[in-house]
Amino acid sequence: MTTTVDSHKPVRLSWRESQTFSQDRIGWMIRSAAKQGVSHFQVLWFDIFFVADPDVIRELIVKRPGSLHRDPFTTNVLRRIMGNGVFIAEDEAWQRQRKLVAPAFHAMRIRAYAETMAAYTREMAGRWQDGEVRHLDRDLTQLTLRIIAKTMFNVDLVEEAERIGRLMQVLLETGEKQLDSAYPPPNWVPTATNRRQNAALRELHALIRDIIRERRASGRDEGDLLSMLVQARDEEGRPMSEAQIVDECTTLMTAGHETTAVALMWVWLMLGRHPEVAERLYAEVDAQLGRAPLTFEALAGLPYTEQVIKETLRLYPPAFSFGRTPQEDIAFEVNGRRHAFRKGASVIISTMAMHRLPEYFPDPEAFRPERWAAGAPQPPKYAYLPFGGGPRICLGNLFAMMEAQVILATMAQHARLTPEPEQGLDWDPLITLRPKGPVLMRVACR
Ligand code: HEM
Structure with missing residues (x-):
C-alpha cells in the first residue's frame, strides 16, 4: 500500500x-x-x-x-497585443481558430518555406562587411519578421521591417511592465505605458489592415494563411470579421518571429562561449552544404546544427x-x-x-549539444518543453525548429561571429527571455 x-x-x-x-x-x-x-x-x-x-x-x-x-x-x-487570436481564445472559439490556422503549419506545407528562409538569410548575411560589429538582436528580429510576413501573408516587408522591429520592442517593454504589476490599469487609462503601447498597436494594426484590405480587394488566392483567413466561412456562410482577421494576423506575426529570433541570439552567444561546439558546427555545415544554397532536403544532413538549437532551447527557452x-x-x-x-x-x-534540474539533465549547467544525439539517453517526456505540450502545444513548433536550423546553417556558411568582449549572458525577461542589452557580434566573412 x-x-x-x-x-x-x-x-x-x-x-x-x-x-x-x-x-x-x-x-x-x-x-x-x-x-x-x-x-x-x-x-x-x-x-x-x-x-x-x-x-x-x-x-x-x-x-x-x-x-x-x-x-x-x-x-x-x-x-x-494579440487581441482574440488563437493564442488567447479558449474552448470552442480556440478549437475553431486552431483548426483554421493549423493547415498553414502542416509538415508538408512548411517544407516549402525553407527556401524563402534561406534566401532572406543569405540576403542579410550578404550585406555584412568583414570586421564590422553587428547588432545581432536587430538583424535577427528583422529577418524572422520578414520570413513570417512572406510565408504567412506573401508580403515582403523590406522597408517596414525596421519600423515593426521598433514597434515590437515597445510592445514587449510595455507588456513586461504590465506583467510586473498585479493590477495594470486598463488600456483606456492614459498612463505613459498605455499611451506608448496604444500608439505602437495603432501603427502595427494599420499596417496589418492594409495588407488584409489589399488582399481582399485583389480577390487573389495566394494559397497562404492570409487567403485561408479571408476565404474562411462559418456554418452560416459568413466571412470572418476584419477585426478577427487582424487579431489572427497580429498573433502569428508577434508569436511567430520574436521567439525564434531570441532563440538564435542565445545560440550565437553559446557558440561564442563554446568554440569547440562552433568548430563542429562549421565543419558540419561545410561538409554538408559547402557554398550551395540550403534546401529542405539538406536539413537531414545537419543533425549537429539541430542539436545545438535544442540544447540552447533547454538552457534559454524563449518562453x-x-x-x-x-x-x-x-x-x-x-x-x-x-x-x-x-x-x-x-x-x-x-x-x-x-530544464536545469540534474535529475532530468545531468550536469545541467553544461552546454552539451550531444545530449540530443540519436541514441543518447533522453529526458522523461514533459521534462523538456520549449514549445509547451498537449493540445495547446506551440502551433509553430515545426516551423520554428526548421527556421532556426535554416537560418543558423546559412549564417554559418557566410560568417564567423564572435561576441564583443563586453557581451555577457544576462537575461532580460521581456515577456520572452531576451539577452540583456544589444547582442554585439563581430563578423568575420567566410
Ligand atoms: C523558438 C520559437 C518558439 C518558441 C520557443 C515557442 C514557444 C511557445 C510556447 C511555450 C507556447 C505556449 C504553449 C502553451 O501554453 O501550452 C506557444 C504557443 C504558440 N505559438 Fe509558439 N513558439 C515559437 C515559435 C512560434 C512560431 C514560429 C509561431 C508561428 C508562426 C508560433 C505560434 C504560436 C501560437 C499560435 C501559439 C498558441 C497555440 C495555442 O494556444 O493553441 N510560435 N509557443
Missing part, C-alpha cells in the same frame, strides 16, 4: 517578498524547482504554483486541458514559463503525492527551471 503525501503547503509571502517575486520571477522559479517539483505561494489572496515536475505537468496540460485556461495575468496583458488557471478545483495523485489546485489559482509551468 502506498501512503499519499499531501503536497505543497503554501508559503505566504510578505509584501516585500512579493515585490522581488514579481520582479525576479525566473530566479524564484529556479530556486523553488531546485527544492521541490511543485511550490505553492500566496501573494495577498492569490494562489500561485510553480510546477517543474513532468508527471504533474502531464496531468495538467495533457490529461486535463479542458479544465484549465491560460492564466488571466498573462492573458490580460497579451490580449492587449521561459507558461501559465494556466483551473476553471474548477482539481486534485489528483502522482507518484504517491496528492496535488490540489484551487479554481482560479495561477499555475505556472516553470520550463526553464525544469
